Amino acid sequence: MMTNTSSNVTKYSLIAAFGGLVFGLDLLNISGAMRFISALFGLDDAQQGRIIGSTFYGVMVILFFAGTLCENFGRKKVLLGIALAYTISTLLSAFAVSYEMLLVGRFIGGAAFASIMVSAMYIGEVAPADQRGKFVSVNQLMIAIGIFLTSVINYFLLQYLADISFLSNENVWRYMLGSELIANIVWVTLLLKIPESPRWLLKKGRDEEARKAIEKIIPADEIETFISDVKESFHHETKSDTLTQLKNLFHKRMFLILAIAIVYAVVQGGTGMNAIMSFAPMVFEQVGMSTADSFMQTVILAVVNLTAVIIAVFTVEKLGRRKLTLGGLALVVIAHTSVWYGFKDTTYILDAPALANIQEQLKNEPVDLNKLQTLIGKTYESDIELKSALNETFTKQELPLASGAVINETIQGIKPIAVLFGILTFIAAFNLSIGPIMWVIFSEIFPNNVRSIGLAFAALIQTIASWSVSELFPWSLNNYGAANVFLMYAFIGLGGLIIMFIILPETKGKSIEALEKDLVRS
Secondary structure (H helix, E strand, O other): OOHHHHHHHHHHHHHOOOHHHHHHHHHHHHHHHHHHHHHHHHOHHHHHHHHHHHHHHHHHHHHHHHHHHHHHHHHHHHHHHHHHHHHHHHHHHHOOOOOHHHHHHHHHHHHHHHHHHHHHHHHHOOOOOOOOOOOHHHHHHHHHHHHHHHHHHHHHHHHOOHHOOOOOOOOOHHHHHHHHHHHHHHHHHOOOOOOOOOHHHHOOOOHHHHHHHHHHOOOOHHHHHHHHHHHHHHOOOOOHHHHHHHHHHHHHHHHHHHHHHHHHHHHHHHHHHHHHOOOHHHHHHHOOOOOOHHHHHHHHHHHHHHHHHHHHHHHHHHHOHHHHHHHHHHHHHHHHHHHHHHHHHOOEOOOOOHHHHHHHHHHOOOHHHHHHHHHHOOEOOHHHHHHHHHHHOOOOHHHHHHHHHHHHEEEEOOHHHHHHHHHHHHHHHHHHOOHHHHHHHHHHHHHHHHHHHHHHHHHHHHHHHHHHHHHHHHHHHHHHHHHHHHHHHHHHHHHHHHHHHOOOOOOOOOOOOHHHHOOOOO
């Protein structure tokens, strides 16, 4: 019986977390597609940022209703609705004929990220306390798998673009985004096979249905204790509407829980992970890599990302949430400081040999490189100055295709080892710690009587932090420079490290009901 219940928990957790794979696919797909979309639609920095940011707008809207929907209809039905919404998003994005249509598709696509919050809620409610961290971390593992698959596919699409008759610069991004439809269909099919959360069923008084679900995930000799503990945690409350949950959530008794959730959400979203992944080729172009090399580095980044998450999944129950969080944040600060150091002394010089190399790299691209003649012999003291000059030189259609090659051939004084070490260390640190552990913490700290609204609120704060960083990323690079952008991320990480050292308790091995007794002030 133990083997069956354990196997079922694993299966249900993987299915619930499959939305993370869809999100990972989309996160790096839009990264690979961005230069082609920008060239086709002639996008400026703000519009590029908005393509990424529109997804977060969608998440924010959904999260306002997600808690209420989860409370009224259950976790399973909300996950199904999110999966279907994301299918619509994929179709609109892949067949977009204008910038505005793509924005609408991306906006609806925010549903995929909202699924991470709902699946964390679901997994936290079906997994046993001593394995909950591992199972909730599966969310991040699925994201990492999606990122890895997409990085490999995008790299080969770019490498063999000229050899595949039906692909071109104008349509390759449609195949990138459209490929997500396969994952969407698989996800919808799998979701039909999971039971509803037994805690939600018990809360709704549907005891018989709850018992059938519990029998699939809890050993027979523990069922009665489980039911008793869960019912006791509701404190005999009969009202669980949104307004009641909000009042309970923002009561002074919940101060510590809210403080942990808000700080963790701001730090996880504000240290730049989604911006770096969404604009990965753009980041590597700042180092002076060609477009092909930048996509290859994105594959390496995805491998590091996946490896780190796998390590986190198998260490979260051994090392605990607090140690992994604090150790990871310390590494985040070191990593971003290393990137800042690598970029801070760069200059850019365009001479005749550099121009010849640029012409060779871009010989098959629709870019008028004669425009660069007026820049020959000039030295730019920062990437800000160079990008300003390129903005004045090229059209919006030409700039995304030309900027990487120009940076690649003109950059001087950069410390590429420090930059690459910093970026890869950050990816590893994030996915070893604050990436997956945040969702573990969120799935554990909110009591049953505010669970739906509490998780949605925390996810909303994280989304706002991620959105502000991601949407402003292209603009920030061009106006503040790469060095200062990463220095800002380092300071956010340092602030989070100090605060979390003071307020974050260890939560491993405790039931949701036991944590309520520890964290809610009387």
